[in-house]
Amino acid sequence: MDKVLNCFTKRPEAVASLICFPWAGGGSIHYARWGKILTSVEVFAVKLPGRESRAKEQFFQSMEQIIDEVVSALLPVLKEKPFALFGHSFGAMTSFAVADALKRIHNLEPIHLFLSGASAPYCQMRIQAPTRSHLSDEEFLQWMTRIGGTPPELLANPEVMRLFLPALKADLHVVENYRCDRPVRPLFSCPVTCFDGKQDVPHDLKAWKDISSGEFTVQMLPGAHFYLKEAANEELILDYITKCLETAEMDYL
Template sequence: MDAVDAVAAPRGGTYADPLPEVRDAGRWLHPAEPEPDAGVRLFLLHHSGGGASMYRAWPAELGAAVACRAVQLPGRQERRREAPYTRLEPLVAALAEVVAQDWDGRPYAVFGHSMGALLGYRLTVELERRALPAPALLAVSGWAPTGFSAPAALSSDPLAALRLLGGLPAGVEADPELLAQAVRAMAADGAVCADHRDDGAVVGAPVVAYQGREDPLLAPGAMRAWSGRTAEFLGCRTFPGDHYYLRDHARALTADLSQSLSRYTATG
């Protein structure tokens, strides 16, 4: 099994500059070659137990003006032979290095769903802390720093959590190998999320939030907590559906996101 790209810092410790080395940052990103004429990059972070494929339809929805960069974490899909991260801090440090390597001077934004929203938030905090090029916009979905409750089964029974949340794609449960990979990734991602200790960090980037109206993991009004984590909160857009509402509403979500991208990345 391949080693994880970044070496974990001691619990409670911090990374010193420079960022930990990440071998071949392109391995983390889909597609391998971004749209060359796009005016903005959009880094997409997936949910617990998921993978970059959840965003396969987004490039077509967003069009050639946006270069989608779907992040593939180790331990799933084509990276299934690599050890997954189980700690938040080293994963965020590695993501910061991936973004730093991929950045070419054009403005960029970050979108994350569920665990991806947590990662996007901590990634933005880390980039700003290091005075590295930070996103012009942070878009978060299905997770909030307060008012979010992970299912109890997440740590004790990842398969039960996947079933409860409807996070198993069609055909996965019927394939023992794919199912084992999904459970392994879910368990590791659950450990990453459990490793988060909220410090109330505020980001300089504008934040726009999205959620499903019937999301069982979010308390009423939870997404409004983002107003206290940014200098400019752009509000919360609500769609019909549960925690995975964006599967059915990707077109409407990306249309709304496009408007914010146009506004906040126009000047870089």
């Protein structure tokens, strides 16, 4: 489990577990440190192959590989207390895919889904979006510069980019080839919250409403694609998540 899930701070008394999924090319550290900030929630950050302590492992090539590994690692954790999922961009897609598998195969449902910076996987906006994983490194860096969120000094460092780009392209390959049908009926009954940056490219957030019969909320925050890295936005997000999970825990009991 420790190979797949990074938990900086164990909190057996926590009201809920929050499982966080990285953006494309990302690691677990950004989310794992949330576990030191959130005192009533136990945070587990998903760590995918090809990065951090798993740097020597081969990247996953499909969403099915991610689902199989993450679900297997999560099952012992999810039986301990109520759980919620958070994912940004690529992480929103993987968190949804994992939640879907947990419900279909194990009849386990989150008490809240927090989805950030991504259109629903079955909407036309996402299906028609241009692919990026095939771009040359130069074209890829130009695109990364446009969307923002990566420090310019890193983009200008060839050695750092040599290490970082393969993971990013591998994750984009996975999500670009991930397909699922629009639900004909809600898959979940939990609340769903979508976060997004006001200056990011438009996303079809409303399409996520189809996945659940629970309350649906959209939170737009200042910033571009990586708006959640900004300290003020991160504080708002964590406060919101805490309130949602503490309230849900009372309903759960």
